[in-house]
Amino acid sequence: MSALFTPVQVGRYTLRNRMVMAPMTRSRADDAGVPAILSATYYAQRASAGLIISEGVFPTALGKGYVRTPGIETEAQVAAWQPITDAVHAQGGRIFLQLMHCGRISHPSMLPGGASPVAPSAVRPKGQIWTATGPQDMVTPHALSVAEIAQVVEDYRLAARRALTAGFDGVELHAASGYLPEQFLSSGSNQREDVYGGSVANRTRFVREVLAALVAEAGGDRVGLKISPEMHFNDIVEDHPQETYTYLVEQLPEFDLAYLHVALFGAQVDYHALLKPRFHGAYLVGGGLDQAQAEAALAGQRADAVVFGSAFLANPDLPERFRVGAALQAPDKDTFYTPGAKGYTDYPFLLVR
Numbered sequence: 001m002s003a004l005f006t007p008v009q010v011g012r013y014t015l016r017n018r019m020v021m022a023p024m025t026r027s028r029a030d031d032a033g034v035p036a037i038l039s040a041t042y043y044a045q046r047a048s049a050g051l052i053i054s055e056g057v058f059p060t061a062l063g064k065g066y067v068r069t070p071g072i073e074t075e076a077q078v079a080a081w082q083p084i085t086d087a088v089h090a091q092g093g094r095i096f097l098q099l100m101h102c103g104r105i106s107h108p109s110m111l112p113g114g115a116s117p118v119a120p121s122a123v124r125p126k127g128q129i130w131t132a133t134g135p136q137d138m139v140t141p142h143a144l145s146v147a148e149i150a151q152v153v154e155d156y157r158l159a160a161r162r163a164l165t166a167g168f169d170g171v172e173l174h175a176a177s178g179y180l181p182e183q184f185l186s187s188g189s190n191q192r193e194d195v196y197g198g199s200v201a202n203r204t205r206f207v208r209e210v211l212a213a214l215v216a217e218a219g220g221d222r223v224g225l226k227i228s229p230e231m232h233f234n235d236i237v238e239d240h241p242q243e244t245y246t247y248l249v250e251q252l253p254e255f256d257l258a259y260l261h262v263a264l265f266g267a268q269v270d271y272h273a274l275l276k277p278r279f280h281g282a283y284l285v286g287g288g289l290d291q292a293q294a295e296a297a298l299a300g301q302r303a304d305a306v307v308f309g310s311a312f313l314a315n316p317d318l319p320e321r322f323r324v325g326a327a328l329q330a331p332d333k334d335t336f337y338t339p340g341a342k343g344y345t346d347y348p349f350l351l352v353r
């Protein structure tokens with residue numbers, strides 16, 4: 001039997017298989033960040049994954065960066081997540097919530113009181129962001145003070161607490177794709193001269209402080225970390241990615257995390273070879289995998305579990321399709337971020353099951 005279908009220990013959980021659904025923003029929430037009722041169906045349809053990682057969820061309204069994304073801050077948001085986690089659990093699945101604070105990848109039109117987006121330094125990202133009125137240039141962010149950084153860390157901690165209240169099995173810190181944690185890690189966006197900038201120890205400090213806060217709430221065995229070295233998404237410029245990520249991963253034993261999730265997109269270096277031997281929890285590999293590549297990664301012990309994004313989006317019964325060798329449905333990019341059921345809960349299952 002393919003290793004895809006064997007159980008694996010991830011933190012405190014024994015997953016029934018090694019196929020993980022990647023975190024994917026789907027923009028079906030309302031303007032108050034309350035997830036849609038339909039999301040219970042969407043996630044339950046995909047609950048045959050060993051683990052679902054939710055779409056990116058803002059821990060605080062100041063961390064929102066995209067229209068119709070959900071939060072885990074208000075009582076209404078927490079209450080709306082509960083039937084979603086219940087629906088996944090009713091299918092025997094597991095679901096972690098991804099904490100995504102967008103930092104400078106945002107726009108005042110999406111933030112409370114028209115606030116400026118926040119970042120380690122006042123460095124404006126190149127490019128545009130999709131707002132309620134269409135694409136707009138990104139703005140120069142507000143550089144967080146040390147006291148404000150402490151507040152953001154606290155926001156993450158409280159968000160983790162609320163995620164557990166809402167029934168999630170754990171939380172993943174999104175430290176990839178150019179959002180706030182990666183803005184601290186990267187020399188281009190982090191030009192601070194205090195204890196949060198400069199040396200690799202300082203640039204990784206924010207991520208380490210957030211992890212400590214999440215672990216204090218949930219226990220390390222319910223916390224995961226996602227990184228994507230050299231992804232360069234959202235105008236990330238890194239002078240020393242190998243040094244940064246090696247150092248960061250070498251600091252992780254003290255947190256005793258459930259997993260490290262590394263999604264690579266055209267990196268020049270084999271980060272899996274670099275990072276996996278340095279990490280002691282479950283090592284999750286993602287980024288453009290097909291079934292054969294995933295099986296090879298497991299067989300070669302380059303991964304403990306494998307992460308699929310768009311394939312899970314378009315194939316709710318992906319594990320079953322892999323098992324029987326069925327064709328995969330192609331994802332419809334036009335409905336990735338549009339409201340409603342189309343391209344969300346209407347991808348067919350195999351007819352013969």
Ligand SMILES: Cc1cc2nc3c(=O)[nH]c(=O)nc-3n(C[C@H](O)[C@H](O)[C@H](O)COP(=O)(O)O)c2cc1C
Nearest residue numbers: 022023024025055056263287288289308309310336
């Ligand atoms: C529609 C869509 C939304 C995504 N949103 C997120 C997100 O909210 N958080 C995140 O960490 N990655 C996000 N990603 C990236 C995926 O988690 C994953 O890393 C990526 O899709 C590569 O995996 P794949 O080639 O199997 O799709 C998104 C990807 C897609 C296709």
